[in-house]
Amino acid sequence: MKKFLGFYLLFLLFGTLSAQTVCTPESRAKLENALAKLKSESDKTQSPNEWIVETGQWFLETPYVEKTLEIPGPEQLVIDFQGVDCTTYLESVVTLARLAEKKEFSMEDFEIELELLRYRKGKNEGYQSRLHYFSDWIYENQEKGILEDITASIDGEVYENHPSFMTENPQFYPQLSEQKNVEKLKQVEKEISARKYYYIPKAKIKDIENQIQSGDLIAITTSISNLDMVHVGFAFQKNGRIHLMHASSKNKEVEISSLPLHEYLAGNKSQSGIMVARITGK
Numbered sequence: 001m002k003k004f005l006g007f008y009l010l011f012l013l014f015g016t017l018s019a020q021t022v023c024t025p026e027s028r029a030k031l032e033n034a035l036a037k038l039k040s041e042s043d044k045t046q047s048p049n050e051w052i053v054e055t056g057q058w059f060l061e062t063p064y065v066e067k068t069l070e071i072p073g074p075e076q077l078v079i080d081f082q083g084v085d086c087t088t089y090l091e092s093v094v095t096l097a098r099l100a101e102k103k104e105f106s107m108e109d110f111e112i113e114l115e116l117l118r119y120r121k122g123k124n125e126g127y128q129s130r131l132h133y134f135s136d137w138i139y140e141n142q143e144k145g146i147l148e149d150i151t152a153s154i155d156g157e158v159y160e161n162h163p164s165f166m167t168e169n170p171q172f173y174p175q176l177s178e179q180k181n182v183e184k185l186k187q188v189e190k191e192i193s194a195r196k197y198y199y200i201p202k203a204k205i206k207d208i209e210n211q212i213q214s215g216d217l218i219a220i221t222t223s224i225s226n227l228d229m230v231h232v233g234f235a236f237q238k239n240g241r242i243h244l245m246h247a248s249s250k251n252k253e254v255e256i257s258s259l260p261l262h263e264y265l266a267g268n269k270s271q272s273g274i275m276v277a278r279i280t281g282k
Helices: 003-015 025-040 048-057 087-102 107-118 134-144 177-192 202-209 263-266
Strands: 148-149 158-161 198-200 219-221 229-238 241-248 253-256 271-279
Touching: 025 087, 025 107, 048 087, 048 229, 048 241, 048 271, 087 107, 087 229, 087 241, 087 271, 134 148, 134 177, 134 219, 134 229, 134 271, 198 202, 202 263, 202 271, 229 271, 241 263, 263 271
Parallel strands: none
Antiparallel strands: 148 271, 158 198, 198 271, 219 229, 219 271, 229 241, 241 253
């Protein structure tokens, strides 16, 4: 009887989550609150960008935590609302915004949408299928019809993008102790290098700022030759200027930058500029 009761309680706690999903009770409670809030506002008519601005602010002051996706064993879909890094914050907010657009509010809906965003072809098929490089994340999600990379259309310049950091430094990634994962990621890096990417050099950001909308996805490029991006977040209009709403590794929480985006990047030598993407609403 005790054993049965234990299984029953686990079912109540994790019943709608698949076997490939990891979500603590605390994170689940926060996610359920967010989904309930979305449902209560389902009569609102807002653009995807407006939903991003609204739901993104629900995470303000959430602790910054690194490597929440790097768990032992087979690749699993991690849902963590207790602590986020810049990418998991962005993915969580985009997922909520898309669910608001679709008027879908269940845990299962969130799971499906997050998997679609995070993995190549929208399917978790192991560690190598996760979109580790954010330039690849942008490309793949544009191919899925989820977003549009608008960088070239707002006076972007060609960005030399040849990431190889992961396969050159497998010691930082436990899953890359398996040579098959290294070889598969080398192929991904080769495909990324063959594409044409654009960026806005940081000296030009102020000039094109009026073409960036609150809720646009901002990916910060770098002068480090074997990386593509060093940070991601969202554009947030404040006092007539574009700021960055992001999970800050420096201040250890989700915040809206005190400085406008142009000035935020100016103080960091390795940050070379930005890519800008916009959720399409499809």
